[in-house]
Amino acid sequence: MADRYLHLTGTAPGRFLTRRLGLPQPAPLRRWTLETPHLDGPLLHLTAGASAVTGVAEALRTSGLTVTERADRPAAIVLDATGVATAAGLGDVHAALHPVVRSLAPGGRIVVLGTVPSPDDHHQAAAQQALEGFVRSLGKEIGRGSTVQLVRIPVARIPGGASAHAAGSTLRFLLSPRSAYVSGQVIELTSAAPDSGSGSDPVADPAAPLTGRTALVTGAARGIGAAVASVLARDGARVIALDVPGAREELERTADRLGATALPLDITAPDAADRIAAAAPDGLGVLVHNAGITRDRRLANMPADRWASVIEVNLDSVLRTTDELLKAGTIPRGGRIVATASIAGIAGNTGQTNYAASKAGIIGLVRSLGPRAAADHGVTVNAVAPGFIETKMTAAVPLFIREAGRRMNSLSQGGLPVDVAEAVAWFAQPDSTAVNGQVLRVCGQSLLGA
Numbered sequence: 001m002a003d004r005y006l007h008l009t010g011t012a013p014g015r016f017l018t019r020r021l022g023l024p025q026p027a028p029l030r031r032w033t034l035e036t037p038h039l040d041g042p043l044l045h046l047t048a049g050a051s052a053v054t055g056v057a058e059a060l061r062t063s064g065l066t067v068t069e070r071a072d073r074p075a076a077i078v079l080d081a082t083g084v085a086t087a088a089g090l091g092d093v094h095a096a097l098h099p100v101v102r103s104l105a106p107g108g109r110i111v112v113l114g115t116v117p118s119p120d121d122h123h124q125a126a127a128q129q130a131l132e133g134f135v136r137s138l139g140k141e142i143g144r145g146s147t148v149q150l151v152r153i154p155v156a157r158i159p160g161g162a163s164a165h166a167a168g169s170t171l172r173f174l175l176s177p178r179s180a181y182v183s184g185q186v187i188e189l190t191s192a193a194p195d196s197g198s199g200s201d202p203v204a205d206p207a208a209p210l211t212g213r214t215a216l217v218t219g220a221a222r223g224i225g226a227a228v229a230s231v232l233a234r235d236g237a238r239v240i241a242l243d244v245p246g247a248r249e250e251l252e253r254t255a256d257r258l259g260a261t262a263l264p265l266d267i268t269a270p271d272a273a274d275r276i277a278a279a280a281p282d283g284l285g286v287l288v289h290n291a292g293i294t295r296d297r298r299l300a301n302m303p304a305d306r307w308a309s310v311i312e313v314n315l316d317s318v319l320r321t322t323d324e325l326l327k328a329g330t331i332p333r334g335g336r337i338v339a340t341a342s343i344a345g346i347a348g349n350t351g352q353t354n355y356a357a358s359k360a361g362i363i364g365l366v367r368s369l370g371p372r373a374a375a376d377h378g379v380t381v382n383a384v385a386p387g388f389i390e391t392k393m394t395a396a397v398p399l400f401i402r403e404a405g406r407r408m409n410s411l412s413q414g415g416l417p418v419d420v421a422e423a424v425a426w427f428a429q430p431d432s433t434a435v436n437g438q439v440l441r442v443c444g445q446s447l448l449g450a
Contacts, residue, residue: 027143027144028145029180029413036177038064038177039105039109039177041108042065042074043063044074045067045068045069045080046069046078046096047079047081048092048096051082052082052083053153053155060175075108077110078112078171079093081112081114082153084127085124086123086127087123087130093112093131097138101142106145109174109179110138111151113150113151117129140410147180147182147184149179151170153167167189169429173423174187179422181443185441190434192374192436194377208235208236210236214280215237215287215288216288217239218243219291220251221251223417224340225291226417227416228290230418231421232288232428235425237285237286238261239259239260241255241262242276244265244291245265261279267321268312274324283330285428286336286337286338289339291317295307295310302354314355314361322365322369331377333379334430337382339366341363342355344359345359346363347446348449363383363439366381366438382439384420387415387444388406389417389419389442409446415442415443
């Protein structure tokens with residue numbers, strides 16, 4: 001369903017009216033297209049105090065933007081605050097960004113680079129944790145469709161060149177139109193990246209980074225799953241689109257459109273992992289757990305079968321198939337596992353105790369399995385947590401609840417399925433090796449659970 005309010009605020013009368021009434025004024029978001037793959041304008045590279053890392057400039061140059069230390073109208077600003085280790089040093093953050101923040105172009109990007117708070121130095125830990133509050137607040141006030149993020153880079157990874165490659169995929173994603181609906185997020189790169197074999201090699205073709213990889217997407221017939229399948233296919237993957245047999249017709253249409261393989265299969269079936277492995281005899285480079293259901297009702301009115309079915313589809317089947325596919329070696333070294341959580345699993349939601357429990361469980365899975373899968377299998381495990389995304393499901397939500405969902409975020413609008421898909425594609429990148437155990441909210445910095 002079209003967002004008529006967003007269209008209204010794009011007109012002169014609409015801007016006048018909403019400004020007079022003090023209503024939200026969402027800016028249309030610019031998303032990736034083949035014709036406009038990059039932001040328009042230079043990237044302003046700043047430092048707060050003395051940098052604690054090297055190789056940042058090399059990583060920034062992979063963004064496709066012209067990197068400069070002075071610009072009148074930058075499309076992006078990257079502030080290296082890795083060297084901020086005291087409360088007094090936070091003044092350098094203000095001094096660096098205060099003079100230039102108003103000059104950021106509409107739809108621009110601000111990325112603050114920090115390090116992991118130290119367990120041994122409480123002054124450094126306080127200063128680096130302060131950056132999180134700073135970034136989340138700036139994201140809520142920046143406006144005009146712009147976004148703000150914090151990327152924590154373990155200092156030990158930076159010297160020597162490999163570190164710049166490790167941070168590169170993250171910076172390319174955040175400094176591009178692909179991250180249009182991601183704001184106020186904290187991404188922590190790992191210093192214990194898996195030994196991924198060929199998965200850690202530089203991408204041969206940046207326009208098709210998943211070439212030669214097979215990706216399986218569950219719940220792929222429609223909505224977010226179909227968008228994920230489409231973006232992975234765009235990036236060069238051979239896609240296997242999985243959905244329940246009851247959605248076979250729609251699944252086959254989606255697969256035909258993408259040149260993908262349709263796999264009608266109930267993911268809760270006891271032999272689901274075996275059938276997935278049979279469909280991918282050469283292994284799965286990317287496994288995306290997207291299938292999910294809702295059976296909403298307040299707990300006092302929720303029968304056991306409504307509870308059990310949501311836990312089974314959304315969580316238990318994910319745990320079971322992941323374990324079996326890893327054990328069987330179907331996901332080789334360098335593989336990527338991406339699961340779909342939800343902000344309901346972070347903030348909770350009335351009438352969704354079952355759904356929120358299942359999605360919080362996904363977050364627990366990712367945080368626990370990520371480090372172990374990296375060590376034991378050379379595989380990374382991450383999750384996306386969508387907020388209000390414009391789908392057929394949200395179009396059926398009552399008007400006032402739907403409008404609240406759209407406006408209660410820093411970008412004052414709902415996201416699109418492609419926004420979630422772009423985040424999944426970033427996690428799936430062969431050179432996203434240092435991104436592991438992360439849960440990325442694709443919610444426009446929703447006020448829920450922020």
